[in-house]
Amino acid sequence: MGTITKALDLLSLFARDRAEIGLGEFVRLTGRDKATVHRHLTELAENGYLEQDPDTRAYRLGPALLRLSALRETLFPVRKLLQPIVFELSEAVGELAHASLLQGEALSPVSHADPSLHGIQVNFDISEMLPLHATSSGVAALAFCPDDWQARIMTRPLARYTDKTISDPAILKDKINMVRRFGVATITGAFDEGVSSVGSPLFGEGERVLGALAVAVPSARANPEKLRDIALVLLKEAERASVALGGVFPRNFEDLPLQWGGETTTQQVNS
Structure with a gap:
């Protein structure tokens, strides 16, 4: 360093x-x-x-x-472009939504919104960096990072945040393959215990991955049907956000299975 x-x-x-x-x-x-x-x-x-x-x-x-923050937003108005989309996503799914951009080998949050419809809510810290291997945002972005970047992440020890954090590179690779197949990643309790999240990548000019858009839900409310409903909305909003950022969202993703539920589906698809 x-x-x-x-x-x-x-x-x-x-x-x-x-x-x-x-x-x-x-x-x-x-x-x-x-x-x-x-x-x-x-x-x-x-x-x-x-x-x-x-x-x-x-x-x-x-x-x-x-x-510097004001200058950055004036020259490259990312927050201005993403905030309305994040707000509408949170309103549509009734849960906390957030967008983040790649910063080194992590994600830096830039916008979040929560309609506060429920007594139990996810506590989101805008100052907290999101690790690529332990969050749905991170896995979604990592899936479209260059191969050497992925290899660098997976050849290092994967820090554990909870007992459900992905620490096995083979499991992380399976997650990445799922994102490249369906366009979304689901993580349960890997970064914050009791929180499930669904993330989708965001793209900029030249189809370069810039970050991710995600929805976080208390795991007590995160049944498979709800996660699938969120994922379907999220895919549309991630494409909308990518276009707003001057990017192109992939159109070759497979349709989500009817029984898609994130963690369970991973085992079903790979079996």
Whole structure:
């Protein structure tokens, strides 16, 4: 990991429940030496990527990120294009929907919406990166990444988030093949216990995969019929979103089986 990467990696430690981080906590979270972390924090603050509270001396995200975010959205209005689609998808299926874009070897959320129709809802953290092997969004996007990218992911240890996280490369490959066959991936309890999700890839110019569109449901409501209904709507909205992003959505996907239900169907189709 290079010096610049190490410095920028500090920014990824901020979260909704971690708005400010002190030097000591940065050292604890990264496992790096104090002098190096302090130098990186100072440089980030001097360039506006962080700012320091004068009283607590803790750091928070700085104004330079606001400028860059606004500039990015002005030049490449991804959130503006995707937000209406995500909102309409969530309204159509009655569950939380979200869109995310590839960032390195993970997905970065850019938009989400929840009609809040149920007492039990999925808690979605817009600041949390989504791993490619443990989420339906990630598997859906990974299925259309270059072969060398897939190989790189599958030759490394696959981090476990729950006892249902895919840690076997062969099972992940089966999931990828399912996405390439039907256009959607279903994951149950692999990233968040008690949450099932259905994801479909998003494409940009040159049929390049950009990210994914997904719906997340508490597993208590995620029966096979509901997952199939969500998948059918999701496929249409993923195509719509891809067109909005200047891409072409594949049209050679097979129709979903009547008994399609994600996890169960994988065993049926491969048997």
